[in-house]
Amino acid sequence: MLLTRRDVLWSLGGGLAGAAFTPVPWKLLDDVAIWTQRRHSLPVPPRGEVTYRPAACTLCPAGCALRVRCVGPRPVAVSGEVRHPLGGGACALGLTVHHLAGHPLRLAGPSVRAGERWESVALEAAVGGVARAVAAARAAGTRVMVLDRRPGRVVSAAWRDLLASLPQGLYATVAGEGETLATLQGALARPAPLGIDLEKTRALVSFGAPVLEGWGRPGRMLAARRGLRVVQVDAWRSPSAALADEWVSIVPGGEGPLALALAHVIVRDTGDRVGEDVRSALRGFSPREAAPLAGVEPDGIERLAQALVRHAPAVAIGGGDPGAGPLPRDAERAIALLDLVLGSVGREGGIVARRPVPGAGAEATAVPRIALGDVPAGSVGVLLLDGGDDGRALPWAVLRPLLAPKAFVASLSPFDGVLARQADVLVPAPAPLEAWDEVLPTAGASVASYAVSAPVVPAAPGATDTVAFVRVLASALGVEVGEATHEERLRERVAAIHATGRGRLLTRGEGGYAEAPAPGADGAWEALVAGGCWIDDETKPEALDLRPPLPDAEALRKWRKPAPAEGLRLVAFAARGTAGTTPPSPLLTKLYQESDLRPAATTAAMGPATAERLGLADGQPVHIETPGGGVRAALRIDPTLPPDRVALAAGPEPTALHPGTKSRARGALPLVEAAADGTWRETRVRVREA
Amino acid sequence: MTRRTLAFFVAGLAFALAFGWLGFPRLLFARAEQPLRFSHRTHAAAGLGCADCHPIGEDGRFAGIPGIENCAGCHAEPQGSSADEKRLVEEFVTPGREIPWRVYSRQPENVRFPHAVHVKRGEIGCERCHGTHGESDALPVHETNRITGYSRDLTKMSACESCHAGHFPERTACLACHK
Numbered sequence: 104m105l106l107t108r109r110d111v112l113w114s115l116g117g118g119l120a121g122a123a124f125t126p127v128p129w130k131l132l133d134d135v136a137i138w139t140q141r142r143h144s145l146p147v148p149p150r151g152e153v154t155y156r157p158a159a160c161t162l163c164p165a166g167c168a169l170r171v172r173c174v175g176p177r178p179v180a181v182s183g184e185v186r187h188p189l190g191g192g193a194c195a196l197g198l199t200v201h202h203l204a205g206h207p208l209r210l211a212g213p214s215v216r217a218g219e220r221w222e223s224v225a226l227e228a229a230v231g232g233v234a235r236a237v238a239a240a241r242a243a244g245t246r247v248m249v250l251d252r253r254p255g256r257v258v259s260a261a262w263r264d265l266l267a268s269l270p271q272g273l274y275a276t277v278a279g280e281g282e283t284l285a286t287l288q289g290a291l292a293r294p295a296p297l298g299i300d301l302e303k304t305r306a307l308v309s310f311g312a313p314v315l316e317g318w319g320r321p322g323r324m325l326a327a328r329r330g331l332r333v334v335q336v337d338a339w340r341s342p343s344a345a346l347a348d349e350w351v352s353i354v355p356g357g358e359g360p361l362a363l364a365l366a367h368v369i370v371r372d373t374g375d376r377v378g379e380d381v382r383s384a385l386r387g388f389s390p391r392e393a394a395p396l397a398g399v400e401p402d403g404i405e406r407l408a409q410a411l412v413r414h415a416p417a418v419a420i421g422g423g424d425p426g427a428g429p430l431p432r433d434a435e436r437a438i439a440l441l442d443l444v445l446g447s448v449g450r451e452g453g454i455v456a457r458r459p460v461p462g463a464g465a466e467a468t469a470v471p472r473i474a475l476g477d478v479p480a481g482s483v484g485v486l487l488l489d490g491g492d493d494g495r496a497l498p499w500a501v502l503r504p505l506l507a508p509k510a511f512v513a514s515l516s517p518f519d520g521v522l523a524r525q526a527d528v529l530v531p532a533p534a535p536l537e538a539w540d541e542v543l544p545t546a547g548a549s550v551a552s553y554a555v556s557a558p559v560v561p562a563a564p565g566a567t568d569t570v571a572f573v574r575v576l577a578s579a580l581g582v583e584v585g586e587a588t589h590e591e592r593l594r595e596r597v598a599a600i601h602a603t604g605r606g607r608l609l610t611r612g613e614g615g616y617a618e619a620p621a622p623g624a625d626g627a628w629e630a631l632v633a634g635g636c637w638i639d640d641e642t643k644p645e646a647l648d649l650r651p652p653l654p655d656a657e658a659l660r661k662w663r664k665p666a667p668a669e670g671l672r673l674v675a676f677a678a679r680g681t682a683g684t685t686p687p688s689p690l691l692t693k694l695y696q697e698s699d700l701r702p703a704a705t706t707a708a709m710g711p712a713t714a715e716r717l718g719l720a721d722g723q724p725v726h727i728e729t730p731g732g733g734v735r736a737a738l739r740i741d742p743t744l745p746p747d748r749v750a751l752a753a754g755p756e757p758t759a760l761h762p763g764t765k766s767r768a769r770g771a772l773p774l775v776e777a778a779a780d781g782t783w784r785e786t787r788v789r790v791r792e793a
Numbered sequence: 794m795t796r797r798t799l800a801f802f803v804a805g806l807a808f809a810l811a812f813g814w815l816g817f818p819r820l821l822f823a824r825a826e827q828p829l830r831f832s833h834r835t836h837a838a839a840g841l842g843c844a845d846c847h848p849i850g851e852d853g854r855f856a857g858i859p860g861i862e863n864c865a866g867c868h869a870e871p872q873g874s875s876a877d878e879k880r881l882v883e884e885f886v887t888p889g890r891e892i893p894w895r896v897y898s899r900q901p902e903n904v905r906f907p908h909a910v911h912v913k914r915g916e917i918g919c920e921r922c923h924g925t926h927g928e929s930d931a932l933p934v935h936e937t938n939r940i941t942g943y944s945r946d947l948t949k950m951s952a953c954e955s956c957h958a959g960h961f962p963e964r965t966a967c968l969a970c971h972k
Contacts, residue, residue, distance in 0.1 A: 113798045117805025125813020130821065134940040140903060141942060 151175025157184075157611060157634025159542045159556035160197035161535055163494035163680040164253070164280060165320050166542030167193040168634065171201060171559050178536065178559055183322075186615040188638060189552055190322025196494075196680050199688035203534050204560060208519045208686050208759060210531035212565025221529065226567055226575065229513075229528050234579035236485045236511035236527075241271060245484025245507040248273040252683075253491035254472065255543045257592035260463045261573045261584060262489065267469040268582035274470045275478055277497060278429035278781070280318060280422040281546030286432075286439040287448060292648040295456040298549035299418055300644060303452035306332040306414035308365075308407070310358040310421040310438050311430060313679045315346040319547040332414050334407065336361060338427075339674045339750050340743035351407065352745055354398035355672050356785045358421065359434035359654060360662045361404065364393030365419075366437075366444040368408035377444065377651070384440070384653045387663045396662055398745070416452030417445050422546065423784075424495045426677030426753035426771070431782045432476065433658035440652055449647035456647060458639055460543060460551045462599030463592075476781035480504045488522055490515035490532030490569055494680035496753045498772040499525050500731055501781050515569055520684040521756065521772060532569050533562035535685070539589045541596075542636075551639035553600055555593055555631045597631060598624035606639040671713070673729065673786040674744075675753040675771035676702075682754030682772070692760045703760070704752040704770030707736040709790070710744040717790060724793035727751065729774045729786055735793050749788050822936040822945055828893050829885075830877045834930045843919045843927055855908035861891050895935035897946040903972050915961075922948060 122128060151174045158169045158181075168184035168191070178201040183193030203209070213229035214221040237247050247269050249262045254276045266272030279285075284297040291297075301307075301323065312318055314333060335347035336358065344350035353361055367385040370377055390401035397404070411417040421438040423430040430438075447453035483505045499521060506512075514526035517534045532538065542554040562568065567575075570589035577584040587595065600606075601624045608627055609616045611634035619635075621627035631637065654662075678701055681687055695703040702708065707727055709719075719725060721740040726733055727749060736751060744750055751771040775783035836846070846859045865886045871878045885892050900906055911917045919927065936945035957965050 109798065110801045113801040114805035114808075117802035117807075118809040119805075120802075121806035121809030122813055125810060125817065127809075127813045127817050130817075131940070134821075134938060137901075137941040137943070140901070 148174050148177055148179050151177075156559050157557070157632075158536055158559050159540065159554055160193055160200050161253075161540045161542075161556065162196050162200060162492065162683075162685055163317070164543075164545050165317060166545065166554065167191075167197050167321065168542075168554065168636070169193060169197060169200070170634075171536065173559070176560065184611075184634070185322075187322065187636070188609055188616050189548075189636065190320040190324070190326060192322045192325070194317050194321060194680070195691060195694065196687055199690050200535050201559075202688035202690060203518075203685065204537055204563065206518065206534070206686055206688070209534060209563070210517060210519055210523070210529055210565070211563075213528070213530045213567070215529075216527050226530065229530050230572070230575050230579050232528050233485070233487070233511070233513050233530075233576055236513075237269065237580060240484030240507075240511070241269075243484055243507070244271075245510070246271045246273045246478075246482050247485040247487070248275050248478065248483045248505070249487045249489060250275050250277070250475070250502070251489045251491065252277050252493040252495070252497070253489075255460070255463070256491070256541055257463050257589065257596055258489065258491065258569045258573075261570045261592065262487075263470045264584040265573050265577050265582065268577070268584070269580070271484075272470050273473055273478060273483070275473050275475050277475050277493070277495065278423070278435075279493060279495075279546060280312065280424070282423070282429060282435050283419070283421040283438050283442070284454065284546065286435045286652050287442065287454060287649065290439070290649040290652040291456075292650075296459050296544075296551075297454050298457045298544070299420070299547040300416075300452050300455050300549050301327045301331070301547060304331060304416055304418050305452065306334065306411055306417035308334040308336065308411060308417065308419045308441075309343065309347075310336045310362065310419065310434070311338075311341075311424075311427065312420050312422045313341065313343050313425050314420070315343040316341075316425070316679045318343075318679070319545040323545075332410075334410075338745075338748065339676060340741075341676060342678070349407075351399055351403065354396075354745075355674060355748070356431075356434075357397035357399070358430055359437040359658065360388060360393045360396035361399060362419065362434070362437035362441045363388040363654075363662075364390050364397060364399075364404045365408045365411065366441045367393070368405055369412060369441075369444050372409070373412065380653060381440065381444070381651050384651075384659060387659070392663075396665060411445060415445070416447050416450060418442060418447050418453055419445065420547070423782075424682075425679040426496050426682045427675045428496055428498075428501075428775075428783045429781070431658070431778070431784070432780055433654035436652045436654045440654075443649070443651055448649065449645060451644045453644070454647075455549055455642075455644040457544070457549055457642070458551050458605070460553050460600070460639075461603050461605075462596030474781075475501065475505075476779070478505045480779075481507050483507060484510050486510060486512045488512065488514045488516065488526065490517055492516070492683040492685045494683040494685070496675065496677060496682035496772060497522065497684075498775050498777065498783060500772075500775055500777040501783065504777065515567075515572065516684045517566065518684060518686055520686065520759075522684055530567050530572055531565060532572075533558075533566040536560055537562040537566065538568055539593055541593060550641055551606070552636060553597075553631075554636040555597070555628075557632045594624075594628055597628045597637075600637055601627045606637055608635060608637050610635040671709075671747050671749050671788045671790060673727075673771060673774060673788045674748045674750040675775060675783070675786075676750060677752055677754040686759030687755050689760055691755070695755070695760055702739070702750075702752050704754065704757055705736055706739050706752070707790070708739045708741040708744055708750040709748065710746055711740050711742055713744075713746050713748070714738065714740050719790070719792065725790050726793040727774060728789045728791070729776060731776050731786070732773045734769045734771075734774060749790055821939055823939055825895055825935050825937070827895055827932045827935060829881055830875075831932050832930045833927050837927060849909045849912060853907065853909035853913075858894050858896060861885055861889060864892075865889075895937075895944075897933075897935065897944045898948065899944060900947075901943065904970055905972055906970070922952075 156171045160167045168187040171178045172180040185191035333347040334349045335344040336351045337344045338355045367388045390404035394401045419441045421430045512526045513528040514523040515532045516523045517531045536559040540556040610619045610630045694701045725738045753771040776786045
């Protein structure tokens with residue numbers, strides 16, 4: 104029998120069909136996948152002595168205590184100190200903090216912009232460029248502004264020492280998680296830091312704060328959660344909204360009217376005696392009147408207000424973020440007023456005064472702190488961006504209007520990020536775990552506390568400690584800021600804390616944390632460097648004398664008669680700590696891409712009714728436009744999103760998770776329109792098929 | 794399709810099925826005998842329990858395959874007249890040389906399996922995972938996957954998952970088992 108080509112092809116076809124019903128293709132596929140995961144393809148750290156070193160995570164204000172497992176000199180794993188007295192544990196960002204020193208977006212050393220490229224230069228050349236820019240700003244009559252996103256540190260004091268020597272110095276900070284408390288603090292007759300007596304609070308109403316995503320100190324919040332009723336007021340179903348006892352869906356920008364409406368019901372029902380100024384502010388915010396302003400039904404407002412009274416002591420907090428930025432100042436005042444009307448200020452289980460952390464002299468300096476929203480537009484000739492990161496989103500659109508023409512920008516961030524890309528000079532600071540750092544009380548802390556974090560690994564050769572940078576810059580400018588190094592400034596602060604005789608020092612031992620008397624300032628320093636912490640004495644809550652924090656008349660007028668809301672509105676969001684200038688470890692792609700547990704910046708979401716009206720379908724590529732710019736994203740239909748809202752992640756940047764990517768997706772931050780007060784919660788967008 | 798083409802198609806199909814189910818496993822797995830015949834049944838009959846040779850230490854560390862010093866406690870002199878017993882004493886016990894056992898359960902690099910947690914805290918019996926291995930009269934042939942390098946008898950992830958999902962739903966995250 105003659106074998107033809109057709110016979111061969113038919114037998115091959117039969118063979119292929121048969122092979123599909125055998126283990127051959129499937130087992131080979133599986134085994135080859137496993138083979139790629141074998142030791143030969145995995146990086147294995149060199150062997151060495153295993154040691155555990157204390158550290159603190161400084162990626163967000165929580166400052167969680169960490170235990171870093173090192174093999175030889177190299178950190179290989181991080182775990183949270185679960186028994187820490189201020190609340191233990193750590194989030195996914197903290198557990199991968201040791202990856203950041205080797206992150207592909209890490210900046211290698213000082214460099215200056217040369218057109219579209221960066222040129223490496225020596226530190227002295229970079230500092231010389233900054234010094235010349237400061238001289239030019241002085242000549243032009245513009246300001247030199249330092250933007251510090253983690254105020255209160257010894258680094259902050261060094262900046263303020265420098266600015267005190269410059270006649271046109273400005274020390275600016277951004278709104279943080281404790282903004283509602285700061286608003287109340289500003290209304291106190293005798294200013295004092297405020298905190299929340301969370302352990303005795305029965306209800307917490309959060310206006311956009313990520314209270315169940317690691318707000319404040321995550322361990323403390325988790326411990327308090329069992330006895331706490333949490334109501335989350337949010338424009339989208341945030342993780343905190345999903346985990347809360349109740350989610351109140353509002354329109355973007357509806358926080359202020361809703362807070363006033365709740366206060367209105369409480370004053371009406373309880374007959375509390377409030378001043379005419381408060382009554383006047385609440386006029387026009389009955390549940391019926393406020394319902395369309397907040398996007399909440401009148402019955403819902405009534406029910407929530409009554410529940411807050413029933414669950415006293417109840418506390419309302421704002422602070423905003425993550426990803427959507429701070430709340431407008433008047434919204435914070437409305438929330439603070441709600442706290443006052445609830446009777447939560449200055450009582451057990453409510454908002455209580457605490458003492459400040461001694462030392463650093465930050466509050467006594469000649470250069471006062473100014474909120475970013477108060478910086479005059481076009482006034483800044485030199486902008487120095489401190490490398491400290493609070494993990495909160497800060498779009499360039501907020502900073503750009505503050506700059507004078509031809510302004511000079513220097514970034515000290517260790518990483519190539521959205522703000523560093525706008526700079527003229529980069530002087531990267533050490534990465535996390537590479538430098539001295541300190542942990543200050545978190546937003547809502549009811550007692551002062553303090554801890555230091557010693558370097559776990561030496562700083563990379565091109566990194567410059569910020570205190571050293573300030574000294575070199577001061578020398579180039581011919582001004583005096585003192586010769587103390589970062590470590591020496593920290594030692595001085597610990598000595599100042601010790602000298603007060605206040606509080607207790609807890610040392611980290613094998614069995615956990617134990618109170619130990621420090622033999623002296625040096626003993627206290629050694630205990631803190633070894634992973635201990637200082638916690639101030641608890642004080643009994645006392646009544647606080649304060650004037651009502653009222654939204655200003657212009658805001659009230661605008662809320663009472665809002666402009667007609669038409670079109671789509673942007674809802675920017677991000678997991679806490681992922682929208683700042685520090686990129687997350689590339690390992691977290693597992694959360695954003697492989698598992699899709701968190702929506703990435705490459706995906707926009709809208710409700711089914713909105714998508715249907717626009718003729719868009721799930722998975723379709725779309726182009727999202729605002730006057731600020733346009734981005735491309737894949738559309739996801741999310742039934743939990745109310746009509747006319749487009750949700751887009753503000754972080755992490757795709758380039759942080761996939762260095763080298765050519766993705767055109769850039770997330771929400773390039774789109775936002777900044778208001779004059781530095782907020783960006785009400786950006787209108789247009790969405791079309793890409 | 795003619796009868797002739799159908800015949801060639803069926804021949805190809807039959808060959809592929811035969812190769813895939815009979816020939817492929819023989820090619821994929823390298824078979825190797827253990828260096829000595831070992832009877833768990835004989836040792837169990839002598840009154841030894843699993844933990845006598847495979848103990849979990851005070852520090853929670855699992856001893857795994859016992860070292861030659863454990864064998865030497867009873868086998869300093871031959872316990873019988875079998876050829877394997879003679880080899881055990883002469884080649885391993887007397888010179889103090891470890892027996893190069895081929896381990897069926899060597900874990901992948903990216904996994905940790907704490908015996909102490911499963912056996913002591915979870916109170917899971919050895920036979921739950923190891924079956925009737927403790928009653929066998931001889932060790933099975935060791936088969937190594939030529940591609941992955943792992944033993945064919947290694948516990949599969951699906952077995953871990955099904956037990957964890959059913960009994961320990963709070964311990965089903967990746968990092969519960971993976972490094």
